[in-house]
Amino acid sequence: MPAQISLEALKVLDAIDRHGSFAAAAEALYRVPSAITYTVQRLEEEHDIKVFEKQGRRMVLTPVGRMLLQHGRQILEATESLAEMAQRMAHGWEAQLTIAINGIFPIELIFPLLRRFQQEQPDIHLALRYETLAGTWDCLHEGRADLVIGAPGLPPEGRSYETLPLPLMPDGAFCYVAAPDHPVCALEQPIKRDALRRFTSVVIPDSSTRLPTLTYGLVESQPRLFVPDFDAKLKAQLAGLGIGYLPRFRAAPYLASGELREIEVELVRSDHSHYVAWHSSNQGRALHWFVDALREHNPYAELLAESLA
Incomplete structure (x- = not known):
């Protein structure tokens, strides 16, 4: 050798x-x-x-x-x-901090905070990832993320978490939409669950690997087109490939332009509460820099507050 x-x-x-x-x-x-x-x-x-x-x-x-x-x-x-x-x-600073964001929220809202952090701690690696539904809690529970933004519902049992609540999403925060030439738009509204079974729903699967998965706004036996994220879901629904819920703040420009049409359906979404969350035992200084910054100014809370206006 x-x-x-x-x-x-x-x-x-x-x-x-x-x-x-x-x-x-x-x-x-x-x-x-x-x-x-x-x-x-x-x-x-x-x-x-x-x-x-x-x-x-x-x-x-x-x-x-x-x-x-x-x-x-x-x-x-x-x-x-x-x-x-x-x-x-x-001295308590992590080599890398991983932040997971619920896929319903625009990732770019956190960019100003990242810029501030990079100016103060340029050598610490930052990793962003999208998670969906229970996948937000799952990635925190399994150690794939240090901080999650927009985790829905209450935290899972078995671990101790600290949380910051985001404003509750109102009943109209999600809208059921389709392309205007989609055949579902020709039906009498509100459209019943049984009628929706005939049409493909565009779905982002829950990204959880260990915790029980969640589903919202789906009908049993409904055909599904699985896509990786909300950008793909939006584009698929614009293309007339399927129907389903979108956050109103994402769908609003396309509803205004007529590229999407809102449909009244006999379905109810219940994912109104969302949290910023982290492990209670994690005392990393980078983590708590972001926690303190989000307490002071949370762009995701502002987005939800605007949707209440």
Whole structure:
């Protein structure tokens, strides 16, 4: 097994390339020039390679040396980042924070908060994900997210959660819609459940993997077209591929333009309560930065409050 290339050797190569000579690299690294020369010679001998070659009066990197430097810098940057992450974690900052958002809500509402956080903590990784229905609680319960926004209903049993309630969604917050040329629009309204069974419903499946799944606004034995998110659901219903509920704030522009038509149906949605939630035991500083920011200004609460107006 060949000897490993040390971080020290990679630092020396980097310094020589950045500063232009062995002597300048020695000064930058607070070493004597002979120590720099010895490190390079040992690297070449241990791996039977040539890292530098003489061109005129200058020592320049060989193709092998250039490859080592290119990949070595990535390793040096990774080790420096690792050390910084370790220091941040030692002071309570997470290496990464994952935020799950209920798919009914526009993800871009959280972007201003992300921007503020990046300005204060630029080295912490952030991950956003969409979840649907019970999948919001499930990803928190199973540790796939640190913070969820818009989890419907009450939290599951078995874990301790902290929550911030969002404003209750009114009865008209969801509207049952179809493209105007869809045959369902020709029926007398309100349309009964049995009549809806004839038409395909566009459905975003519950993303839960462990907790019991939820369904809203579906009729037994109704054909279904499964789509991955609300953007796809909206586009499918605009294309006349099916019918179903949409949040009114998403459907409103298309209702106004006539591209969608609201239908009165004998169905009731009961998912009126939604929460921002996190584990009580999670004391991460990045998590609580976002919790405090959402307490101060919650764009999702504002969106729901506007729907009540």
